Amino acid sequence: MRQKTQRRWRILRRIDAESRALAETLGIHPVSACVLLNRNLTEPAALQHFLNPSLESLHDPYLMKDMDKAVARLRQAIDGQERVMIHGDYDVDGVAATAMMVRMLSALGVDVTHHIPHRVDEGYGVSAEGIRQAAANGVKLVVTVDCGISAYEEALLARELGLDLIITDHHQPPPAFESQIAYFGAAVAVLNPNRPDCGYPFKGLCGCGVAYKLATALVENLGHPGNALQRAYLDLTALATIADIVPLRDENRAIAQFGLERLSDTKKPGLKALMGVCGIAGKRLSSYHVGFVLGPRLNAAGRLDTAETALNLLLTRDDSEAGRLADALNQLNRERQEEESSTLQDAELMIESGADALGGDILLDSDKALVLASEDWHMGVVGIVASRLAERYVRPTILITMGEDEGKGSGRSIRAFDLKKGLDGCADYLVGYGGHAQAAGLTVTRGQLSQFRARFLQVADEQLGADDLIPVVDIDCELGPRDLTFELVNELRRFEPYGHENPGPVFAIRGAKLLDQCTVGANGKHLKLRVGFWEASYDALWWRKGDNFGRFSRHQLLDLCFSLDINEYQGIPSMQFVVKDVQPS
Structure with a gap:
């Protein structure tokens, strides 16, 4: 494998x-003040x-356009004892939003059903099959959560x-949104803070967050009092908010912080069982536990x-059903990890060989983006693998699972490329697409794959410079x-929960002496360093970097880039570094 560019x-x-x-004004450490200033928190009100x-x-909630119409139609459904279907999505955000709306409407006595599309059989977004099933089953009102902003044809259906x-929905409306007059006529209400004509003051809600506003x-x-809803569903909303990687600013910060408290003490049997199989029951939950433990399962x-x-x-x-389902999800997650590892290895071999499984050229020395396709990849993991490759090779990356006639792709990007x-610049070669600046999905026919690849590489070449391909920390x-x-570590904990637009603080320290090193974890996957300054020494954990064992010699002076943490072993706290990068002093 070719050497990675130094960060x-x-x-x-x-x-x-x-x-x-600022430190003097707030009575905090100057380091903490630096962190706040780096988050552009300078005004007293924002602080x-x-x-x-x-x-x-x-x-x-009524600051969101069409909220009054949505509430009125739901009241009509409740008063008229109509059957309602919640149409969700298959990620954590969509599933949590569906669960919240189904639970809430059921508690209000509504005859409510649900539909979540199958990723392979139906694909992303509002499902025409789901709409037909709703009509056949006597449903009168369909409420979408975390999807629908591009569902013109399905709305007409x-x-x-x-x-x-x-x-x-919370996704960005497509360019044709304002011109689709028939679409507005086909929907009673379209709730999305990112509508160009919506004056809602915060645009960063996740799909479950928008649904939470409707529920409120x-x-x-x-x-009914609003705080009753907070007690019942803030755990689900926080779960979705953190897992969907929306900005943890504005009201999302309050939702995440207080929702994590509710999640730690949740009464929902399923969440309790899942935390049990993950080994985090009874712990003080953080955004890490949602993003890397609960969310993936x-x-x-x-x-x-x-x-x-x-x-x-x-x-x-039901507690017993919850235990069975939690075990099933845990097993599925292990299978997902195996599938992901296999796909990642396959993709890296393609990159190193210079061609993908369908004959597409991969010229890493000249191309500023990666587009890889294979008939053998599971479409459920290509997004995760694309994220790994984008980080490793510092290029926008799209992986496509090709079927007989068309392929489904998932892409991840770098900070310099929207x-x-x-994809807007490649629309002529795509059946459909959607997403955000850093993540997107697409559908492309087999016949247009090569044209799409060429056009996407051209767009990336036009927009990215050589410096954009150098990884920056x-x-x-x-x-x-x-x-x-x-004291500093505990003070920094006030800034939690960490996430998008409020990242965990990262620091650098120079001249640490390497005292010892070893690999830890299965197959030596991680690297553990022992570093010292004067009379003090600290453990420094470098996740997924076990292959760096022996790269640095004993007593060598190192510059470390890291975040600070407190490890409690047998009730004894010790400070440790979570390493991001290491360079010789």
């Missing part, structure tokens, strides 16, 4: 007069909101079949099989040995 360290801020002044989030600060449709407005319209169902397993886990009220806009500030205190 460029970018020190975002030094401890200076501004950071010292207050960030440091002291409150559920009372959540925005009024619903109208033809006599179904009313409420769309709730409906419950309050029915005369819930996502595994929709990736490899059907998301119904994950949904049933979130809906069940993937959704990049952002560092909040440099530390000295005297800064390494438990």
Whole structure:
């Protein structure tokens, strides 16, 4: 495998007069002040909101366009005892939103059913088959969650079949959104803070967050207190908010922080069982536990099989069924990991050989993007593998699972390239596509694969410079040995939960002496260093970097890029580094 390009360290801020002044004002460490300033938190109101989030600060749901129409139609369904279907999506966001709406409407006495498309058989978005099933089963109202903003044809189909449709979504509307007048006529309401004509003050809600706003407005319209909804469903909303990697700013910060508290003490049997099989029951949950422990297991169902397993886990009220479903998800996650590893190895071999399985050329020395295709990949894992490859090779990456006539692809990008806009420039060669700046999905015919690949590489070449392909790690500030205190680590915990647009603080320290090293984990997957300054020494864990064992020699001086953590072993706390990068001093 070719050598990775050395990462460029970018020190975002030094401890200076501004950071010292903020530290004095807030009574915090100057390092903590640097972190806040790097998050563009300078105004008193923004700092207050960030440091002291409150559920009372959540925005009024009725600021979202069409909220009044959506609530009125749901009231009509409740009063008329109509059958309602919730149409979700197969990722954590869509499954959690579906579970929340089904639970809430059931509690209100509504005859409610649901539909989540099968990833392989139906694909992403509102399913025409699901709409037909709804009509055949006596449904009068369909409410989409985490999907539907591009569902023009499906909205018209619903109208033809006599179904009313409420769309709730958070994805960016397609370019033709405003011109689709028939689409507005086919839907009773379209709730999406990213609608160009929506004045909702925060655009970063996930799909479950939008559904939570609808649920809040409906419950309050029915005369129930809003805090009852918070107690019941904030755990699901926080789960989706963190797992969907939306910005943990504004009201998402309050949803995530207080939702994690609810999640830690959840009464839902499925979530309790899943935390049990993961070994995190009773722990203080953080965004890490959602993003890397719970989320992957819930996502595994929709990736490899059907998301119904994950949904049933979130809906069940039976402890024994919850245990069975949690075990099934845990097993699916192991299978997902195996499938992912195999696909990653296959893709890397293609990159090194210079051609993919369908004969497409891969010229890593000249191409500024990667487009790989194979008939053998499971479409449920290509997005994860694309993310790994984009990080490793510092290029926008698209992996396509090719069927007989057309292929389904998933892409991940680098910070310098907006993937959704990049695909806009390739629309003539695609059956369909959608997504965000950093992640997107697409469908392409076998006959147009080579034209799409050529055009996408051309777009990437036009937009990316050589410097964009050099990996950069952002560092909040440099530390000295005297800064390494438990007080600082505990102070930084006030800034949790970490996530998109509020990343965990990253620091650098120079001249650490390497005292010892060893590999840890299955097959020596991870590297554990012991480094020292003067009389103090610390463990430094470098995840997935076991192959770096022996790269540095004993007593060599190293510069470390890392985040700080406290490890508690047998009740004894010790400070440790979670390493991002290591370079010789």
